[in-house]
Amino acid sequence: MKAIVVVDKNWAIGKNGSLLIHLPGDLKHFKEKTRGKVVVMGRSTLESLPGGKPLPDRTNIVLSRNPYYKADCTVCCSQDSLLRELEQYDTDDVYIIGGEQIYRCFLPYCDTAYITKIDTEFKADRFFENLDKRDNWKLVNKGEPKYEQGVYYSFTEYKRNE
Ligand SMILES: NC(=O)c1ccc[n+]([C@@H]2O[C@H](COP(=O)([O-])OP(=O)(O)OC[C@H]3O[C@@H](n4cnc5c(N)ncnc54)[C@H](OP(=O)(O)O)[C@@H]3O)[C@@H](O)[C@H]2O)c1
Numbered sequence: 756m757k758a759i760v761v762v763d764k765n766w767a768i769g770k771n772g773s774l775l776i777h778l779p780g781d782l783k784h785f786k787e788k789t790r791g792k793v794v795v796m797g798r799s800t801l802e803s804l805p806g807g808k809p810l811p812d813r814t815n816i817v818l819s820r821n822p823y824y825k826a827d828c829t830v831c832c833s834q835d836s837l838l839r840e841l842e843q844y845d846t847d848d849v850y851i852i853g854g855e856q857i858y859r860c861f862l863p864y865c866d867t868a869y870i871t872k873i874d875t876e877f878k879a880d881r882f883f884e885n886l887d888k889r890d891n892w893k894l895v896n897k898g899e900p901k902y903e904q905g906v907y908y909s910f911t912e913y914k915r916n917e
Pocket of ligand 1: 759760761762767768769770771772773774775796797798799800801803818819820821824831832833834852853854855856857858860881
């Protein structure tokens with residue numbers, strides 16, 4: 756499976772339950788990568804989406820430990836039940852889309868990470884693991900910098916090399 760995330764210079768991903776910045780170009784990139792695929796997210800991330808609703812044109816799966824939690828999509832209440840649920844899909848079609856807890860839990864199952872890197876530091880309270888400090892992850896692709904909303908950012912791709 757794959758992770759997809761937008762990070763700042765310090766690999767920060769969110770603050771107060773929201774993204775650090777809204778970049779239309781990154782949203783387009785996210786939609787292109789995940790359209791028609793399976794997206795896996797934590798309950799907090801689902802609730803941060805517009806209207807707290809699952810993303811259109813994708814199979815949404817949400818994780819919550821609350822066995823009574825209801826959403827307009829599949830809900831799994833543990834890592835094991837998610838992995839069982841995912842058995843019916845091609846693993847290459849599964850995207851882990853956050854937030855911090857869910858990335859931490861499922862990065863060990865990912866072989867690819869699409870990381871949008873913003874060349875700015877934000878105040879933040881949620882982070883992604885710094886893959887530049889991990890021997891088993893390698894940067895394989897870095898796109899040209901883009902400028903939007905007063906920040907430079909670029910699309911990168913990391914691969915697990917074991
Ligand atoms: N920059 C990006 O690309 C990006 C992407 C996504 C999200 N974000 C940001 O990340 C932040 C949210 O991250 P977060 O870490 O607070 O929350 P999260 O990972 O979205 O969701 C956490 C919730 O998921 C459930 N959960 C976690 N592990 C579980 C497990 N093993 N089994 C079952 N359920 C599990 C729990 O729900 P219950 O409490 O219901 O049990 C937990 O409270 C927000 O600021 C959001 O904007 C950023």
